[in-house]
Amino acid sequence: MSPVAAAGQDTRPHAGQQRSDVTAGPIDPPARLLMGPGPITVHPRVLQAMSAQLTGQFDPFMASTMAEVQHLYRRVFDTDNEATLLVDGTSRAGIEAALVSLVEPGDRVLVPRFGRFGHLLVEIAERCGAEVHAIDVPWGQVFAPEAIEEAVRRVRPKVLAIVHGDTSTTVAQPLDRLGEICREHDVLLYCDTTASLGGNEFRTDAWGLDAVTAGLQKCLGGPSGSAPITLSARAVEVIEGRKSIEAGIRAEGDPVRENRIRSNYFDLGQILDYWGPERLNHHTEAATMLYSARECARILLEEGVDEAVARHRLHGDAMLAGVQGLGLTPFGDLRHRMTNVMGVEIPAGVLGDAVRAELLQDYGIEIGTSFGPLHGRVWRIGVMGYNARRDAVLTTLAALEAVLRRHGVGVPSGGGTEAALDAYRAAA
C-alpha cells in the first residue's frame, strides 16, 4: 500500500508545492491471476497495444483504424450490420447508449430477468422514462421461449431487453428463438452480451438481434472501458428518427426533434455520424481504448471465434470437473451454464469471504462472490479470455484445495487437479 493510502489521514496539500510532496510512486500492481467473474487478466498483447502513441482524431490513420475496428467487430458479433462501433465507456455505458437511444419516455420495455444484470436493464430502462415490465425465473434458471412470447403478447413492448449470460447466476439465456418472436410482434430485440461474447456461441444476425452491446473485460481479454455495439437497420431507423445534430456544429435547417434522445454522450445517432464518413465532431475518441478493442478482436479472430468458444468450453468443463472433484456443488442449471464462469456453492460452515481473501493473499488468485440472494452462498469462478488456459485452471484448483483444507473442509487430496486432468484427457 502506498504512503498516501497508508497514512490514514488527509492533509490534502494544495497545488504548487514542492516535488518532495508527491508520494505516489510509479504504478506497480501486484501479480494476480484473476479467476473471478471479470475483469480478468489482460492479454499481454492488449497491454502492449495500449502503449501505442496517439494521432489526431481526424488523422487518416484514425479513420482507417476506426474502419478496421468496425470491420473486426462485425466478425466478432457475427453480423453484417454497417452500424458496428464502440461506445467510449464501460460495458454499462454501452447498455445505456442502446436503451436511451431506442427508448422514448412512455415506451413499454419488457425485461425477462434471471439475475442481477436483468435488474440493471430494468433500472436503466426506467431512468430512460420507459414503462418497464419484468418477468422472472428463480436465479440459476433461464426462460423457455414460450414464456417470453406470452409476455410479449401481453405487454406489447417496443423493446425486449435481455441479458445473454448473467455472471451473477452463471447461466446463459438461449436466444435463438427470440428474434423471430420479436419480428412477428414488431418488437426491437436488445441483448447485453458483455459477459458471454467471445466465449459462448453468439450470432447477431442469425438470431435476429437488433442491438447488442458488450465489454472487453470478460472473454475478450481486455480491460474495462470500451463497449462494442452493433445495431440492425431496424434499430438505426428508430435512432435516425430521433437524431438531432448538436448545437455548435448544427447547420441552418438541421432539425431539433421533439423526441430528441435524452443523452448527448449516448446519442447513437451522433456517435454514428462521428464514426461514419461525415466524421461529424462528437466526443474525442478514446484512442487507447480503441487500440485495446482492436487488439482484443485481432486475438480472437486469429484464433477463430468458434475455436475460442471451444477453448472456453474445454477449460470451463475441466474447472467444473475439478470443482466437483473437490466435493463442491456447482450452482445453477448446468444445461444452460456459461462456458466461462461457474457458480460454486459455499460449503456449510465455511466463511466464503475468508477463503477468497486467503486465496488472494497467499496465492495471488482472485475468485468472486455474488450478489443479492446469492451473496455468501455462492462463489463465482471465471475461466475466460487469456485465463482460459490449462495452467490457470490447474493452479486455481490446487490453491483452492489447499485453502479449503485449512478451513476445515474435508477435500480429497488432489481431487480437483486429478479430475481436471481426467477431463482434459477425455477431451483430447
Add this chain to the structure above:
Amino acid sequence: MSPVAAAGQDTRPHAGQQRSDVTAGPIDPPARLLMGPGPITVHPRVLQAMSAQLTGQFDPFMASTMAEVQHLYRRVFDTDNEATLLVDGTSRAGIEAALVSLVEPGDRVLVPRFGRFGHLLVEIAERCGAEVHAIDVPWGQVFAPEAIEEAVRRVRPKVLAIVHGDTSTTVAQPLDRLGEICREHDVLLYCDTTASLGGNEFRTDAWGLDAVTAGLQKCLGGPSGSAPITLSARAVEVIEGRKSIEAGIRAEGDPVRENRIRSNYFDLGQILDYWGPERLNHHTEAATMLYSARECARILLEEGVDEAVARHRLHGDAMLAGVQGLGLTPFGDLRHRMTNVMGVEIPAGVLGDAVRAELLQDYGIEIGTSFGPLHGRVWRIGVMGYNARRDAVLTTLAALEAVLRRHGVGVPSGGGTEAALDAYRAAA
C-alpha cells in the same frame, strides 16, 4: 493504410473463418507531433503506465490506487473536496455526469456562451430537461462578471454552467468573481475546465466552484477517455438528495426517489458510493484509464502546478511571437488568451485545410481548424502538455514557414523561429 481500409469494399466475412482472413496488423501509428487543440502527443510515461496489468476491482491495490487518484486530483483541482474522482468516459462524459446529476427536469440553467463548448453545455442541459437560458458575447471575447451577475439576477437559475477555456475561440473566461456571485444568489456553479486545467491558473475552492470536470487529453498530457471531476459539499448535498441505489443491489428499505437522476451511468451519487468506503458495485472501473489519470497527475505534481502553468505560458508566448514573426495575425482577445492554444487568422487567399494537410503529410505535424463561424477563417495551434516544449515550438514554426511559402504567402525567412528564440531569450 491497412488492407482492410484500403480494399474499398466490404466483404464482411463471418466469425469462425481461418486466420489467414485477419488482415489488420499490429497497431502501428505514424509518427506525429500533435500541435492542434487536442488531443496532443501523450507523455511517454503515461503510455507506459497504461500497459500495467489489472487487479480485481475490489482488490486492496485497486482501493488504494483509487484513493491515491482522489488525493492527487484534489491537488490538480486545488480543492479540499472529498468528492474528487474520475468518470469513466471522455471529457464530455464528465460534463454530462455533472449536469444530469445536478439538474432536474424544469430547473433553470444559465449558460454564458463564448464558443462552441458553451453550445455543448446548452445542448446537454437541454437534454437533461432543463429550462436553459444562454447569454452570448462575440466569439473571441469573454464576459464581464457584471454581465453574468445581471443575467443571474434576471434568470435566477439553479445552476450556472460555464466553460473555462474554450478551445474553439482560444480564450479563457475569468472565473474568480463568479463564485461569490453564485453564492450570493444561491446558484450552483459548474465549470468545464477540460481544455485549460494544468496549463492555466485554476482554483476550485478559492474561486468558489461547486462542480468542475476535465479530461486528460489537453494540458495533462494523457489520452482521451477519463474525466476527472470534483464536487463541493453543496453539490454533493444536491446529488445525495436524488440518489437511488440501483435495482439488483438495493436492500429492503432503500428508497427509489421520484427525482431520481435520469442516467444510471452518470449518476454521481452511485459513482460516489463506488469510490467511497462502501465500494458499492456500479460500473467496472476502467483500470487502464485510472492508471493513465494517475500518471498524468503525478507528472503534473512533480513539476508543480504553478510551474507547469508558467511553462505553458513561456512556450505559448514563444509560439505567439513566432506566428506574429511570420506575419500572421492572432485571433481573439489576447488579454484573455489561453496559454495553451492560440487562434491564427488564415491569410486571405490561402486554403487553410490544404496547409494543414501538407503540414501533416510532409512534416508529421498536426495543427487544427475551428468550428462554426470560425471554420476556414482560423487555424488553432496548441502548445500543451508534453508538447509545451521548445523543440516542439521551433519545429512547428520552421515547418509552417516552409509550407506557407509553398502556398504563396510572403513569409520572412526565419521570421517565426527567430521571433520565438527572441521571446525565449527575453524570458530567460
